[in-house]
Amino acid sequence: MPASCQGRNVTTATQTLELRETPAIRGLPYLGSALGMAKDPAQFFVQCYRKYGPVVRLSMLGKPYVLIAGVEAATFMGTREGKDCLRSKEFWSGLVAEYGATRTLTGEDGETHKQLRDVMRSGYSKESIKGRYNEIVDITDRSFERDWPIGSMVPVVQAMQYMVTDQLGTILTGAAPLEYVQDIRITILHILNVLVTRQRPKFLLKRPVYKKAKARVVELGEQMIKDARARYDKTAPEDRNLIDDIMAAHIEHPDVMPASDLIVSLTGPYVAGLDTVANTTAAITYTVLKHPDVLRRVHEEVDALFADGTIEEADLLKRIPSLQGAIMETMRLYPIAVAQMRTATRDFVFEGHQIREGEMLYVGTSVPHFMSEYWPHPEKFDIDRYAKPRAEHLKPGVYSPFGRGPHTCLGKSLAEVQIALTMARLFYKLDLELETPDYTLKTKTAPTPGPAMDFKVRVKGLRH
Numbered sequence: 492m493p494a495s496c497q498g499r500n501v502t503t504a505t506q507t508l509e510l511r512e513t514p515a516i517r518g519l520p521y522l523g524s525a526l527g528m529a530k531d532p533a534q535f536f537v538q539c540y541r542k543y544g545p546v547v548r549l550s551m552l553g554k555p556y557v558l559i560a561g562v563e564a565a566t567f568m569g570t571r572e573g574k575d576c577l578r579s580k581e582f583w584s585g586l587v588a589e590y591g592a593t594r595t596l597t598g599e600d601g602e603t604h605k606q607l608r609d610v611m612r613s614g615y616s617k618e619s620i621k622g623r624y625n626e627i628v629d630i631t632d633r634s635f636e637r638d639w640p641i642g643s644m645v646p647v648v649q650a651m652q653y654m655v656t657d658q659l660g661t662i663l664t665g666a667a668p669l670e671y672v673q674d675i676r677i678t679i680l681h682i683l684n685v686l687v688t689r690q691r692p693k694f695l696l697k698r699p700v701y702k703k704a705k706a707r708v709v710e711l712g713e714q715m716i717k718d719a720r721a722r723y724d725k726t727a728p729e730d731r732n733l734i735d736d737i738m739a740a741h742i743e744h745p746d747v748m749p750a751s752d753l754i755v756s757l758t759g760p761y762v763a764g765l766d767t768v769a770n771t772t773a774a775i776t777y778t779v780l781k782h783p784d785v786l787r788r789v790h791e792e793v794d795a796l797f798a799d800g801t802i803e804e805a806d807l808l809k810r811i812p813s814l815q816g817a818i819m820e821t822m823r824l825y826p827i828a829v830a831q832m833r834t835a836t837r838d839f840v841f842e843g844h845q846i847r848e849g850e851m852l853y854v855g856t857s858v859p860h861f862m863s864e865y866w867p868h869p870e871k872f873d874i875d876r877y878a879k880p881r882a883e884h885l886k887p888g889v890y891s892p893f894g895r896g897p898h899t900c901l902g903k904s905l906a907e908v909q910i911a912l913t914m915a916r917l918f919y920k921l922d923l924e925l926e927t928p929d930y931t932l933k934t935k936t937a938p939t940p941g942p943a944m945d946f947k948v949r950v951k952g953l954r955h
């Protein structure tokens with residue numbers, strides 16, 4: 492049912508107003524629903540939807556929120572009304588202030604958001620890795636040699652974080668700042684937990700470990716500014732990477748990209764890509780190893796993919812349908828963005844419920860991922876759901892791993908290739924096994940949901 496700012500149940504002055512009463516969750520004093528959320532946010536939102544419907548009020552650490560969820564909410568995000576009624580600004584304002592910036596891509600809305608997306612679209616696009624798939628494979632192999640020694644138990648999320656930083660740094664920014672990975676990680680963890688998702692108290696930002704890490708990220712940003720400035724008039728527009736585009740915008744349109752916003756924009760790829768891709772690739776490592784039939788199919792595909800020694804770029808994803816099915820299925824069951832956080836820009840009615848201007852919302856776009864109405868046996872890891880004629884993900888609003896609406900992941904097509912190449916190479920090169928065959932994945936929720944940091948796999952040997 493389409494929602495609207497006017498709302499189908501909000502009527503003209505001569506008609507009666509028929510609004511539904513919005514249910515409210517009675518949580519613990521101050522904590523509210525924080526414990527349920529901290530345990531398993533995806534399942535918490537599904538349970539809320541099942542029990543209360545598409546709109547429910549809740550509180551978290553003393554703050555009130557409205558949860559809107561389900562296909563209704565996912566679809567709403569992409570409508571004109573959704574764009575008009577929801578904004579991202581407040582959720583990113585803490586990060587913006589922490590960097591002394593005026594704005595970020597993620598926290599802008601409307602025209603200025605569009606301007607920033609235009610500046611960064613090409614740099615974040617799949618085009619930026621065109622012709623460079625073999626380079627990504629080399630970076631990936633290098634990381635196996637460094638972080639995945641034969642015979643060892645490898646902490647997967649951490650090893651993936653190093654690999655992803657190496658890949659994104661090289662491809663998007665021209666340099667792989669491996670010596671800064673821990674600093675980037677600590678900084679992002681604190682900022683996302685405390686200032687964006689607000690799951691942790693503010694005093695954590697006073698910890699010396701955070702202050703030191705953030706100072707190092709600023710140092711990295713300043714170095715990137717210096718390098719990009721030096722490249723500016725030597726690089727042809729068609730050869731520019733993301734960093735060059737951001738610097739060009741700063742020099743040519745300082746109103747769009749003022750000096751104060753450079754560091755947060757230049758280190759943006761790490762904020763956007765590090766935890767998202769590392770958590771997702773770690774989860775895929777688990778799901779594929781957990782299902783030997785899937786692993787066998789993936790092995791057949793990747794052995795054929797790399798049989799010639801180099802990789803053919805055209806239609807990569809189509810040539811590895813089982814692996815691609817495993818990736819999509821993992822992103823359904825282990826979404827890193829369980830909900831998007833927004834503020835109501837004005838009063839509006841959603842599914843018959845009054846939402847007031849200024850209210851903070853969780854938009855539970857991943858709720859449909861777990862619903863049997865759209866996915867037969869949703870708990871089952873079934874990599875063939877995505878192939879035609881089933882194509883279960885194509886029903887409107889049911890599958891949103893990359894978000895919905897104007898802030899939909901700008902790096903989506905890049906991330907898809909990055910993840911596919913990483914996983915293809917991992918299963919091609921390494922002979923891996925879970926700690927025990929009946930091992931069940933433990934997960935973490937902060938700052939981004941994903942496998943727990945102590946998830947390890949054993950490297951039995953090299954396959955190739």
Ligand code: HEM
Nearest residue numbers: 596597760763764767768771828893894898900901902906
């Ligand atoms: C598993 C991989 C990834 C997933 C699941 C993912 C998911 C998401 C989601 C859900 C959002 C929307 C957040 C919101 O609406 O508040 C988003 C935004 C964004 N993502 Fe990704 N992402 C991934 C990887 C990447 C990568 C590798 C990059 C680029 C390096 C990237 C760049 C961005 C950017 C720039 C935005 C902000 C877009 C905007 O605000 O207009 N993402 N991503």
